[in-house]
Amino acid sequence: MNCQIENAAGIKFGRYGGLFVPETLVQPLLELAEAYEQMKNSDEFHRELKNLLKNFAGRPTPLYYARNLSLELGRKIYLKREDLVHGGAHKLNNTLGQGLVAKRMGKTRLIAETGAGQHGVATAIVGANLGFETQIYMGEVDIERQKMNVYRMELMGAEVIPVRSGSRTLKDAINEAMRDWASTFEHTHYLLGTAAGAHPFPSMVRDFQSVIGDEARRQISEAEGRLPDSIVACVGGGSNAMGIFAPFLKDDVRLLAVEAGGRGPGKTDKIADNGASLGYGTDGVLHGALTKILQDPYGQILESYSVAAGLDYPGVGPELAYLAETGRVHPRMADDKTAIRGFRALSRLEGIIPALESAHAIGYAMSEPDALGELTIINVSGRGDKDLATVMDYENS
């Protein structure tokens, strides 16, 4: 394939995005972009994906009217139940899509990064189901705090490769996956787990996750006869947020993107005490895109922090950086405490244990109900089984 960067559409979102990668990776990314463009127009591809989403992933997920939470907050709250997707999080929407793309490109091996382990699990599922050799890069620190997910991946035949460089968390796992891909791209697909990184990942991942917003739009219209006043979603790299926001961008709906406030804004030179790249970050290049990142004045990437491993990332997708700058999306924060409060409240009030990542969206909604309007959808991006040990430790510390 002989494609040029100019030919690929949608590379930039305002000044954000792009393709800031070593030359060896330029061609594999352009080939992926071109292959994806072709598949977007293929009915057969969409039929196959739809079938897997329905019969394997369990879509559509319910849009559930949370009666008790609504009473508590004095407004109507609906929950988009991505926690019910096979694997326990929205991540499978994307891995199924990219898995099919990789299959059609003739790749035989998948690599992926994972932080919380949810994307690693979703990749392992697809690897097993669609028949790929699968290797997952995971920081040593994350392996320690997400042991169950490591075992789940291994059960499904994926190999988990510990990453010992840098801060030994998600960002370093992405670095390692990119290094791997630079020498294996001929037979390997890099299955990036969020709407961040170099083109075409931000738009491709958003598209595959847009099934969340498409369903929610239909469901809320049926249930309420109108669109919601607001939608709340947590933001790590931005895939569940962009997925539910994208179909509403042209509507009069307040889009609230909740980042990890962690322990607060206080940062030393080396460590950001949060994962709030939109809130506290500045323009810079990380993992192939110009976006908002947490960095020191010299441009060294800071170690982020959040009680939720899936939000513990010092960057954010370029489209969210752009939408935040134009004012279409409102970046907000929930700190660890607020998230834990959301985690407990949803468990107690509705009998739904959310992922700690999703608990940031819930905690935020509970602490700022006036920002929501009368009718709100909260994206429950995943379920919380993986987080029980973390929450127990948190309560005891």
Next chain:
Amino acid sequence: MRILEAFSHSPLLIVYICSGDPSPKATPDLVRRLARAGADIIELGLPHSDPIADGPTIQAAAQRAIAAGMNTDVYFDVASVAGDAVPLVFMGYYNMVYARGLDRFAKDCKDSGISGMIVPDLPPEEASPLKDACVRHGVDLIFLAAPNTPPARLKMISEETSGFLYLVARKGVTGARSDVLQDTRDLIARVPEGVPKAVGFGISTPEQAADVIRAGADAAIVGSACVDLIAKGEIERLERLVKDMKEAIARAKGKAPIVC
């Protein structure tokens, strides 16, 4: 200009070291010793927290250098005192350049005696703002091409680069390897006439360096092998390696080595 001039005396040996490893104080002396041993151009790496184009050897060097206090201000101080025996070239990731401001970075290069910049995660399509700054301050912006760069793109990169064209010897990241691939020879042969070509990534022995020169390169770039010796504190072996490489490439081009 200094870089092009150097290439008029090819074959050249280009040596990469990570500035600040093992300490910022040690770097200027290392630069001088490498120049005396036969390095024609020295690539001075600015360590980054997230070096995605580098293998374990240079990653570790970057971590040591950052821990030893290297940052962009110190980097330019070090470059200024390293002397001008041979041309210096900046090598570092785009975010470090972006964070300082493109114009300021290019000016600091010029003012501290750095003749060119290599930014491995900045393809030409994203580079025009930095290119403008480099032109303003008379600094060469050196682009990279790889074995999987298709013909039309290779032509474009060859036209955009200034100083020389950096040919990535193989897919993947930096780090010592034991052979030179046919892919690399093909890439060297594919570059349009008249563009100075330096080959790097994976070259660690005099034989490999000689091999790429015989295949038509104007310069061989050695990085991880030198960084590894610096990590072990074996500076005399480092000087020996550089001398041997210099001799090997001179022989490969059928020239007597000029060692001073």
